[in-house]
Amino acid sequence: MTSNRLPLILGILAVVLVALYSSVFVVNAREQAIVVRFGQIQSVKTEPGIYFKLPFAFMDADRVQIVERQALRFDLDNIRVQVRGGATFDVDAFVVYDIRDVRKFRETVSGDREAAEARLRTQLDSSLRRVYGLRDFDAALSEERVAMMLEVRDDLHRDAEDLGLNIQDVRIRRTDLTREVAPKTYDRMRAERLAEAELLRAQGTEEGQRRRAIADRQVVEITADAQRDSEILRGQGDAERNRLFADAFSKDPAFFEFYRSMAAYSTALTSQDTTLVISPNSQFFRFFNDASGAPRNASPAMPTAPAN
Numbered sequence: 001m002t003s004n005r006l007p008l009i010l011g012i013l014a015v016v017l018v019a020l021y022s023s024v025f026v027v028n029a030r031e032q033a034i035v036v037r038f039g040q041i042q043s044v045k046t047e048p049g050i051y052f053k054l055p056f057a058f059m060d061a062d063r064v065q066i067v068e069r070q071a072l073r074f075d076l077d078n079i080r081v082q083v084r085g086g087a088t089f090d091v092d093a094f095v096v097y098d099i100r101d102v103r104k105f106r107e108t109v110s111g112d113r114e115a116a117e118a119r120l121r122t123q124l125d126s127s128l129r130r131v132y133g134l135r136d137f138d139a140a141l142s143e144e145r146v147a148m149m150l151e152v153r154d155d156l157h158r159d160a161e162d163l164g165l166n167i168q169d170v171r172i173r174r175t176d177l178t179r180e181v182a183p184k185t186y187d188r189m190r191a192e193r194l195a196e197a198e199l200l201r202a203q204g205t206e207e208g209q210r211r212r213a214i215a216d217r218q219v220v221e222i223t224a225d226a227q228r229d230s231e232i233l234r235g236q237g238d239a240e241r242n243r244l245f246a247d248a249f250s251k252d253p254a255f256f257e258f259y260r261s262m263a264a265y266s267t268a269l270t271s272q273d274t275t276l277v278i279s280p281n282s283q284f285f286r287f288f289n290d291a292s293g294a295p296r297n298a299s300p301a302m303p304t305a306p307a308n
Helices: 002-022 102-109 113-133 137-141 144-162 182-251 253-268 283-289
Strands: 024-027 031-037 040-045 049-052 063-068 072-082 088-099 165-177
Touching (some): 031 102, 088 113, 113 165, 137 144
Antiparallel strands (some): 031 040, 031 063, 072 088, 088 165
16 A cells, blocks of 8 residues: 555655745846746846745746846947048947846846847947037047047936946947048148147247347346446456555655656567667656666767857
8 A cells, every 4th residue: 555655655746846946946146036927027036045936837927037137248349430520430339237127127128138238239329429420530539538438328328227227337449540531531630730840840939039039138238237347347446556556656756657667668668579769868768777767968069160
């Protein structure tokens, strides 16, 4: 009797184990789970752990849909955009997002990542074209690129919320000129740089001339001041010299005359080429004849013939 019941017991136990196994599901730290019963969301599990549901998901009852709970990414490559002025770029970008509202994500796109990313790609393409189209050529190659990425992210944020997604970041990986416009653009950039160089060179020349004019004026002013000071000092020196001569003359007029005559001899007779045509009895040579400077006696008068 017992041996007949054993297969039945084992069968019942197997059914219980299978039912228990099919009614338990595990959610790890990188996942979220949606429990769907007859097409309707029964519950959402966002915390890691062990959960239960109705066993045997037959007739569309209590199915579990696992959704990622981590940063996700999708890329958009080779988008041709036109900036203000007519130049075109080939742009590569990518978006980093996460699934924030699982219930809304299930209700809008049935929890399908590919469908959600397709909608975001369309919006990203439109936003990139708009953001680039509002700017000049240089903006995409300057520091303004950061502001452009933030503007695109803000554009995507509204549509992402409707999908239950949260946009973490938007990055522009590549911005290249198209082959058709690259040569003309490079020529224009070269012409602009040359014009800028000429402007800087002209400004430098103008500044150099201004500084040289200032320096020349300062040289003239400094020279004039120096000449004025030298004339003042020379006049003061001459006045002091004359005073000393006057004092010396008042103390010993004879010595003063002797000193002045010696100075005159030194000045007049220094050069070997000096020739003087002057009488020996001249006052100029009086100290040659007598150290005291006394005048030389006049020559005796020639005898006259007796009168007849």
